[in-house]
Amino acid sequence: MTTEPLEAIFEHGSFRLVRPPNIPLREGQRVRLVVETEESPDTILALAANVYAGLSPQDITEVEQIALQRQNFFGDQG
Template sequence: MQQIVEAVYENGIFRPLKVPELSEGQEVQLIVKSQTKIRPEQMLQLAAEVYEGFSAEQIQDVEQIALERQSFFEDSLIQ
């Protein structure tokens, strides 16, 4: 059986946020996927770094390509 159990890691122990459907003493395999949340100001900083080192012309070229490809995906969803 496979289930997703959200948990918090505290003091070296994974503490489930809800009671999982497990038997006491049952062995399980954990695959840890971090749920780190990015604050809005961090997201803006990351977005600003995308164009770091680019000239104004290069930024304009990249944005134009992105705009042109946007319609490609919209057209493929309509069909």
């Protein structure tokens, strides 16, 4: 099986390739698509807005203090 990542845009119910594939394909050949979507800036901002959801003010303060001490951010790893 030969694989090649291809970039495409989904329009009107079909995928339109951004550029032609480098691997030879014949007309009517069946292929398998694995779709990976890119997160929009709005989606990322919405996730960031909820980063402290469910934490107490004390927990938030503790997390921010740890983040400021970046060498301890991931705890003792070695």
